[in-house]
Amino acid sequence: MTWLITGGAGYIGAHIVRAMTEAGERTVVYDDLSTGLADRVPDGVPLVVGSTLDGERVASTLTGHQVTGVVHLAAKKQVAESLERPLHYYRENVEGLRVLLDAVTAARVPSFVLSSSAAVYGVPDVDLVTEETPCVPVSPYGETKLAGEWLVRAAGRAAGLSTACLRYFNVAGTARPDLADTGVSNLVPMVFERLTAHEPPRVFGDDYPTPDGTCVRDYVHVVDLAEAHVAAARALRSSPGRDLTLNIGRGEGVSVREMIQRVTALTGLGPAPVVTARRPGDPPRVVASADRAAAELGWKARLGVDDMITSAWDGWLLRHPGAGRG
Numbered sequence: 001m002t003w004l005i006t007g008g009a010g011y012i013g014a015h016i017v018r019a020m021t022e023a024g025e026r027t028v029v030y031d032d033l034s035t036g037l038a039d040r041v042p043d044g045v046p047l048v049v050g051s052t053l054d055g056e057r058v059a060s061t062l063t064g065h066q067v068t069g070v071v072h073l074a075a076k077k078q079v080a081e082s083l084e085r086p087l088h089y090y091r092e093n094v095e096g097l098r099v100l101l102d103a104v105t106a107a108r109v110p111s112f113v114l115s116s117s118a119a120v121y122g123v124p125d126v127d128l129v130t131e132e133t134p135c136v137p138v139s140p141y142g143e144t145k146l147a148g149e150w151l152v153r154a155a156g157r158a159a160g161l162s163t164a165c166l167r168y169f170n171v172a173g174t175a176r177p178d179l180a181d182t183g184v185s186n187l188v189p190m191v192f193e194r195l196t197a198h199e200p201p202r203v204f205g206d207d208y209p210t211p212d213g214t215c216v217r218d219y220v221h222v223v224d225l226a227e228a229h230v231a232a233a234r235a236l237r238s239s240p241g242r243d244l245t246l247n248i249g250r251g252e253g254v255s256v257r258e259m260i261q262r263v264t265a266l267t268g269l270g271p272a273p274v275v276t277a278r279r280p281g282d283p284p285r286v287v288a289s290a291d292r293a294a295a296e297l298g299w300k301a302r303l304g305v306d307d308m309i310t311s312a313w314d315g316w317l318l319r320h321p322g323a324g325r326g
């Protein structure tokens with residue numbers, strides 16, 4: 001079995017490549033390096049630089065490396081940017097996936113894992129989100145992830161693929177400092193950036209209908225997320241025609257204020273956060289029920305918030321050596 005990992009030079013993709021390799025799976029990385037880093041690809045794993053919109057290059061990669069499974073992560077993933085550039089997001093995330101699926105079905109690749117997102121749920125009005133919770137995305141990014149699931153499931157039914165759509169909740173942490181997320185578009189690195197500048201972290205609104213008034217999210221360690229992909233890949237390989245849609249989260253809600261308190265406690269840095277205006281489109285609470293992933297894959301997240309924060313901080317210090325000085 002050889003797995004093609006599109007977006008495998010990215011923060012999450014690199015963790016999946018390592019987990020698959022450590023599990024004895026052969027992998028090939030396909031990445032346009034628009035945000036990915038070539039030095040994240042381990043020695044011995046081939047890297048093909050290209051876009052999933054380039055059907056010919058994708059097709060030649062699938063046949064040239066005798067690919068028998070695809071894990072598709074290559075996509076644009078910033079909610080705010082998707083609101084400004086919706087057509088760019090639809091082209092990259094939906095058309096790019098359609099071209100990829102065309103090549104996958106033509107090459108009769110039997111297994112396909114899609115990186116989806118909790119953003120497909122939009123603003124869920126439930127304590128725990130299950131895979132049956134209505135999907136009403138509130139951003140073009142979330143729409144492209146849901147449309148992607150439709151493409152994958154339709155192609156799977158028509159071509160007899162085994163498919164898994166994995167809905168990531170809020171991913172944080174790193175396996176190693178050099179694999180840390182280099183983007184600063186999510187809570188933990190955004191707080192690091194403020195603390196490094198000796199500025200107060202910002203809480204985007206504290207008047208939500210939650211216990212402390214700040215938004216509640218389900219944070220999952222990227223190492224656990226990568227393990228879920230190994231389990232999903234093996235599940236698809238062992239049963240043709242499988243069609244899985246799974247939440248990948250811990251099933252535990254943590255508020256923004258709680259996360260910031262943990263960051264300041266674990267880094268030893270102040271100052272106290274300031275409350276600013278709400279960020280448009282933020283749901284008050286998005287927390288997974290991870291029961292189906294446990295039942296279907298035997299997967300359950302093992303690592304907690306403190307490991308996410310301390311490992312991410314070690315990665316931040318690697319790129320910002322002076323950050324630890326208060």
Ligand code: WQD
Nearest residue numbers: 077079117119170185186187190202203204215256279282
């Ligand atoms: C978390 C909470 C912010 C920064 C998005 C996508 C989701 C996934 C993860 C790709 C929110 C608050 C943040 C800050 C703050 N991405 N916040 N101060 O918005 O839950 O999810 O990223 O799949 O699909 O929708 O993640 O980390 O941006 O924000 O108060 O400086 O932290 O308002 O409530 P989000 P986030």
